[in-house]
Amino acid sequence: MSDISVLIVEDEFILAMSMEEDLIDRGYFVTGVAASASDAVDLARRTRPDVILMDIRLKGEADGVDAAQQIHAGQYGSKIIFVTASREPATLERIEKDHPAAVLFKPVAPEEVDRRIRSVLEVS
Amino acid sequence: MIDQANSVSAPGSCAAPRTLALAEANDRHRRRYLWAIGAIAALGTVLLPFARLPLPAVPEFNIVYVTGVLFGDLATAFLLFAQFRASGRASLIVLGAAYLFTATIVIPHLLYFSEFAPRVGWFAGAPQTAAWLWHAWHLAFPLSVLGYVAVERWGGELSFRRRAMPLGITVAGVVALSFGLTLAFTAFEGHLPQLHDGRVWNPITFQLGWTMGLATVAALVGVMTLPNRHRVLHLWLSVALVAFLFDIVPNMIALERFAFGWYAGRVSGLLAATFLFVMLLRETSSLYVSLGAALDEAADLNVALERRVDERTAELRALNTSLDGAVKQRDLLLSEVYHRVNNNLQGVSSMLLMESKRLGEGPGCAAMLRMARRARAMGLVHQQIMGSNQLDSVDLHRLLHDLARNLRDSLGMDNRGLVLDVEADAMTADIDFAMSIGLIVNELVSNAVEHAYEGRPSGRVVIGLRRENGMLRLEVADDGVGIKAAPEGLGSRIVAGLVAQANGRQETFEEGGTRRCFLFPTSGGAV
Numbered sequence: 001m002s003d004i005s006v007l008i009v010e011d012e013f014i015l016a017m018s019m020e021e022d023l024i025d026r027g028y029f030v031t032g033v034a035a036s037a038s039d040a041v042d043l044a045r046r047t048r049p050d051v052i053l054m055d056i057r058l059k060g061e062a063d064g065v066d067a068a069q070q071i072h073a074g075q076y077g078s079k080i081i082f083v084t085a086s087r088e089p090a091t092l093e094r095i096e097k098d099h100p101a102a103v104l105f106k107p108v109a110p111e112e113v114d115r116r117i118r119s120v121l122e123v124s
Numbered sequence: 125m126i127d128q129a130n131s132v133s134a135p136g137s138c139a140a141p142r143t144l145a146l147a148e149a150n151d152r153h154r155r156r157y158l159w160a161i162g163a164i165a166a167l168g169t170v171l172l173p174f175a176r177l178p179l180p181a182v183p184e185f186n187i188v189y190v191t192g193v194l195f196g197d198l199a200t201a202f203l204l205f206a207q208f209r210a211s212g213r214a215s216l217i218v219l220g221a222a223y224l225f226t227a228t229i230v231i232p233h234l235l236y237f238s239e240f241a242p243r244v245g246w247f248a249g250a251p252q253t254a255a256w257l258w259h260a261w262h263l264a265f266p267l268s269v270l271g272y273v274a275v276e277r278w279g280g281e282l283s284f285r286r287r288a289m290p291l292g293i294t295v296a297g298v299v300a301l302s303f304g305l306t307l308a309f310t311a312f313e314g315h316l317p318q319l320h321d322g323r324v325w326n327p328i329t330f331q332l333g334w335t336m337g338l339a340t341v342a343a344l345v346g347v348m349t350l351p352n353r354h355r356v357l358h359l360w361l362s363v364a365l366v367a368f369l370f371d372i373v374p375n376m377i378a379l380e381r382f383a384f385g386w387y388a389g390r391v392s393g394l395l396a397a398t399f400l401f402v403m404l405l406r407e408t409s410s411l412y413v414s415l416g417a418a419l420d421e422a423a424d425l426n427v428a429l430e431r432r433v434d435e436r437t438a439e440l441r442a443l444n445t446s447l448d449g450a451v452k453q454r455d456l457l458l459s460e461v462y463h464r465v466n467n468n469l470q471g472v473s474s475m476l477l478m479e480s481k482r483l484g485e486g487p488g489c490a491a492m493l494r495m496a497r498r499a500r501a502m503g504l505v506h507q508q509i510m511g512s513n514q515l516d517s518v519d520l521h522r523l524l525h526d527l528a529r530n531l532r533d534s535l536g537m538d539n540r541g542l543v544l545d546v547e548a549d550a551m552t553a554d555i556d557f558a559m560s561i562g563l564i565v566n567e568l569v570s571n572a573v574e575h576a577y578e579g580r581p582s583g584r585v586v587i588g589l590r591r592e593n594g595m596l597r598l599e600v601a602d603d604g605v606g607i608k609a610a611p612e613g614l615g616s617r618i619v620a621g622l623v624a625q626a627n628g629r630q631e632t633f634e635e636g637g638t639r640r641c642f643l644f645p646t647s648g649g650a651v
Contacts, residue, residue: 012467018474025481057463085466087510088459105526107470107503110477111533 004121005029007049007078009040009067011059015106019053022110028117037062037070044071049078051101051117056084056091065094072098079120083108144407145207145216149356157359160399161366168370168392175377175385182382183238189390190234196398197227203404205295209287215276219361221294222268226261226397228302233257236310250313253306255320259332260305262372266339269365273346325379333376340369360403367396458515462506469503472496494570494615497534501527501566505559518558521548524587527562528569535573541582542573548589551596557644560622561589561598567615568600568640576604576638596646598628601639 006028010016016033023030031047034040036059044052052071056064068080079101084091087105095103101120104112149157204220207213237254282290309316317328344365347358371393378385473496480492504526508518524546531537532544553561565587577583588599623630628644 012471014471015467015474018471018478021478021481085463085470085507085510086459087507105507106466107473107500107507107530109500109530109533111536112529115533 005031005049007031007052008033010055011035036060037067040067041070044076048076052078052080054080054082068098143211145357147356149354160363164366175374177384190230192394193230193397196401197223200401212281214279215272218275219272221298224298229261232306252313253309256309262336266343269343323381336372360400364396364399367392462510466503466506469499473499501562505562517552521550524548531569543584546587560626564619564622567619572602576602596644598642603637
């Protein structure tokens with residue numbers, strides 16, 4: 001299972017840390033943690049993860065949807081799972097336009113994250 | 125309509141009557157009246173000594189005179205009848221009749237004077253017919269005015285519905301009277317005294333003249349002594365009567381057709397016939413002028429009013445926009461607050477999870493996991509409220525499904541062969557009630573999974589939320605080993621406290637497992 005690589009994009013340090021720790025415990029390879037859209041794009045380009053867990057609200061002007069669009073444009077081959085606390089219709093609409101692999105709503109159980117990553121990558 | 129017409133014409137009830145015949149004279153009217161009456165009296169008196177001056181006979185002059193009288197009297201009669209229709213004053217019908225009679229009697233007078241009348245049968249006429257008709261009209265007019273004075277003084281008003289019939293009868297009566305008199309002065313002319321000898325008047329006309337003159341003076345005095353003599357109508361009627369007097373007097377002095385007095389009398393008679401009409405017409409036009417001014421003023425006011433309304437509308441629109449903005453601002457702020465609360469709760473639950481992993485299996489680890497689940501349940505409620513439009517209600521149906529998914533994962537139910545189902549009606553609730561429901565369900569499901577299935581390979585836990593007889597029924601049922609397996613702990617106290625907080629009742633059943641039911645009043649925030 002260590003062949004699955006994940007990039008965590010999350011500006012809340014504690015959530016990012018908890019997620020990272022849990023994913024490592026479950027045998028994933030975490031390629032990095034980004035707190036801003038530009039860092040996310042940069043890390044995605046350099047580490048080419050299989051899956052990116054993308055928060056919407058990030059540090060700086062650009063948000064997770066902006067980052068996801070740039071990453072898609074770069075064709076790094078990463079599947080993007082949005083992990084958001086927001087259910088605002090406007091935000092959800094923007095997310096849908098990006099054709100995400102999956103959308104998870106916070107608070108989300110680690111098991112749910114695990115299951116979604118597997119289903120997105122179609123591994124059991 | 126009827127009441128309005130009556131109230132307008134009721135004496136003294138209205139400061140500014142809308143009918144011309146009832147209008148009070150102002151200073152300008154009185155000044156004009158004095159000028160007119162003075163001028164006619166002075167000119168008439170000065171010219172009286174020349175009344176006998178013989179002048180060439182111009183019979184066509186009589187045609188002009190009669191045409192003018194006919195037109196003036198007919199128009200005045202029409203105007204007075206219209207004023208009667210408007211005001212209902214019975215006296216006006218009498219005055220109108222006086223003018224109508226004159227207008228109708230001048231027609232046969234002209235026909236017989238100018239010998240236009242057909243010389244057949246009873247209406248063949250004779251030399252005296254025209255003269256008799258002239259005398260009849262000059263006697264009837266002042267007598268009718270006296271009648272008007274009497275009715276004006278002692279008569280009343282007719283209601284709106286009762287005005288048409290008297291008017292019709294009066295007009296018909298006046299026409300019949302003229303017709304009858306004409307017949308009398310033609311068919312029975314031979315039986316009447318001779319008024320003139322071709323050109324020179326007989327003494328009898330002198331006596332008739334006196335009668336006519338006295339009647340006119342009496343009518344004048346009558347009008348001038350009326351209680352409401354200051355009405356515009358009465359001022360101009362007085363002037364007309366003075367002019368009428370100077371139609372009669374020069375004739376009496378001249379005692380001959382085509383003398384200066386004969387011509388002068390007819391000029392004055394023309395004045396008498398048309399004066400009232402012209403002055404009433406003048407009043408009408410000045411009414412129209414002031415009406416136009418009033419309409420202009422009203423239009424100006426309207427424009428100002430519209431501008432004010434526009435300004436006010438713009439102010440309100442601006443206020444509305446700013447209020448809209450304020451509401452959006454508030455929603456944004458609320459959304460931000462909920463978002464932060466949600467994130468912090470997720471953070472708390474994450475930290476508890478991390479801590480639990482470091483503790484290893486044991487009661488400490490279990491307590492940490494329970495706390496993590498509670499924090500996540502609270503986070504889920506906040507997440508639901510962010511999805512609602514008004515930021516003030518929680519979709520309970522969706523909350524329970526999300527909560528169940530979380531519990532399945534965090535309790536590892538799948539791995540233990542346990543199923544968790546939700547059977548919930550669609551409903552919403554405020555955040556406090558939803559928080560209670562979320563935490564209660566979290567405790568009960570956790571409790572059931574932790575204690576009811578020891579040694580069991582599989583099981584099914586069901587969360588139910590139903591409307592029932594105006595109450596809300598929450599149910600968590602398991603098919604485990606029974607309630608005795610569950611130790612009294614913090615979870616039980618949390619459940620009991622939250623149920624009491626939401627004014628609920630708790631019932632517990634044991635029938636092949638544990639079924640715990642709670643009834644909440646819907647006024648507790650659920651919709």
